[in-house]
Amino acid sequence: MNTTIQTILVIITVSLALVYLAKKFVLKPKKESNKSCGSSGCGCD
Amino acid sequence: MSKQINVALIGNPNTGKTSVFNALTGLNQKVGNYPGITVEKKEGLCKLHRGVKAHIIDLPGTYSLNASSLDENVVIELLLNKNDKDFPDVAVVVSDVENLKRNLLLFTQIKDLEIPVILAINMSDRMQRKGISLDIDYLEQHLETKIALISTRKNKGIQDLKQLISNYKELSIKPCLNASEIDIAYFNNLRKAFPNQLLYKLWLVITQDVNFGKTDRKTIDAVNNFKTKKPGDLKRLQQKETIKRYQFINNVLKKGQTIDLKNATDLRIKLDRILTHKVWGYAIFGIILLTIFQAIYDWSSVPMDFIDSSFASLSEWVKSVLPEGAFTNLLAEGIIAGIGGVVIFIPQIAFLFLFIAILEESGYMSRVVFLMDRVMRRFGLSGKSVVPLISGTACAIPAIMATRNIENWKERLITILVTPFTTCSARLPVYLIIIALVIPEGRFFGLSYQALTLMLLYLLGFLMAVFSAYLLNRILKIKSKSFFVVEMPSYKVPLFKNVALTVIEKTKTFVFEAGRIILAISIVLWVLASYGPGEQFNNAETIVRTEHTSLTEEALEDKIAAHKLEHSYIGIVGKAIEPAIKPLGYDWKIGIGVVTSFAAREVFVGTLATIYSVGSAGEDEDTIKSKMAAEVHSNGKKVFTLASGISLLLFYAFAMQCMSTLAIVKRETNSWKWPMIQLASMTVIAYVAALIAFQFIK
Incomplete structure (x- = not known):
């Protein structure tokens, strides 16, 4: 395995890690529910 | 098919x-x-x-x-x-x-x-x-x-x-109760308005405010001018429905079931009398807790040492087998070290959940909830807060969601705000590694100091939650209370299959959920620790060799690795925050661990494992624990001492370091205000506690 291949593999691995972290913490899909919590005034209505 | x-x-x-x-x-x-x-x-x-x-x-x-x-x-x-x-x-x-x-x-x-x-x-x-x-x-x-x-x-x-x-x-689908009997006139109107719908379904839609298909309470209201009753009247009808159902059930059971009380044993009553006793109940619970924490330490030390040394050997093996290069280093120092930082805690986490599952399966946990309820009420918490606080020992996220059954909004808010103080399983890896480093291995009445420290940390988290609730109760001026009913299930010998499935499921969640985050962060940290800007990083070898001409080759390699790490991207960030954390007894490497822990606490150990792997060229200290134990300041003093260790334990006991918990608090309170208040106040409490502890003990 030469240096170039090793560098490419590092870039791919790090990119995958960054995408995963971004998906997990930054681009988390919003799953808003239209359900209330069963109590008034809780701010969820 | x-x-x-x-x-x-x-x-x-x-x-x-x-x-x-x-x-x-x-x-x-x-x-x-x-x-x-x-x-x-x-x-x-x-x-x-x-x-x-x-x-x-x-x-x-x-x-x-x-x-x-x-x-x-x-x-x-x-x-x-x-x-x-x-x-x-x-x-x-x-x-x-x-x-x-x-x-x-x-x-x-x-x-x-x-x-x-x-x-x-x-x-x-x-x-x-x-x-x-x-x-x-x-x-x-x-x-x-x-x-x-x-x-x-x-x-x-x-x-x-x-x-x-x-x-x-x-199977027959004939109903048990004729829904019209609840209120004949009202249900006749309902039938006229919705001739093709099942009456009981409509009744549930009206009373529960849920929808099925395209039908909800509003559409029922709108159709043919059909008016639903006021909430108070609906509640009364619901009560009437329940009474009618019980009349039906009583009639069926009168002949279908016979209970001969003479044949019934009352072991349960005797056990309840002791286990929920106002003195013996707490004493027994305390003994059970001590036994659990002691067992966690005694039983898991062998598999943990085995896992730790196996990953160290694997890392060395990868380095020796694969050709030298950036990816080989990433594998050995980033990925394997990161995975090792997760896997090592499997035995202790599995044992903790084993005991929790046994307590739940046996029916004892409900007695604990009952016992704790007595304590909670004195601090102004709802009895219903007990369940979230106890389940918070596994994870704050489901615990915060469990507050949904607290009807009173202010009581629910207080429970949401204080639940993250209880010791969740993510804190466990941090506690275990720090305790192993700074608390001696001696015993006190057969109980190891380390197990006692772990138990004290669990109690500290719980007491802090209760104390904070007391303060919040005063600040938020709660007047109304909600009622708490807990069902005491019968005592049972835990089923092996259920206990095993719980342990496997919880451990799997830790490894795959937390593990993925830890692994991803470890990879990013490895890059930040392995690359850096400027002359100091790129010419580290020349600079160190020029400055230290009398050192052996092995010592020089260690110096070069340390110099590179100090001038890497992560080193620059760490050095920038060092003034803020130095009074707590931490160096910049621990600082990086603390900062990355704000994503999730369990990342701490993986972070240090990665940083110390990159920053060490020697092969003498191969396991995570030994690498941390060997870490010294520039003046030669050990980094992990009793003072810095206690300071770190207190910081992790009180700090709000979990982005997922903050997100769930935002969702449950529908506002960023409360998670931000929680983050700020818990961080301040953690900082002050850690500062006081370090300054006193050092």
């Missing part, structure tokens, strides 16, 4: 519903969430005869279809929506033989939705001991259903239940 039917497992809490689910599905099960909400969804596959498969859904436990929480709403919404892909072809209502009367309320409600229902009467092995006898033929005839008398404990009746599920088409 094989046919698949949907089977919903429904029942009151503590009826052994999950045991039935486990017995039917074995390991063919998966746990997820219902779409849009975070209520746990358990589903699995069960092979019936002639190639038919049953898709089994274990629905959240509920006492009736009168929902008061999101969990219970899930049950109703599924049963009302025929278009749902999970809508059951047949429902299995699991009931407990000792509480048949109460369990039948839910059964009659589901039956009235005209869904084929099987009644599975669980814990039948206890009938003789409790003096209970059932006339199954009579019950089947009058409840218009088929009954499976089962015992998941003795593995009896499961085949009969499978047979009944296979023959579900033979």
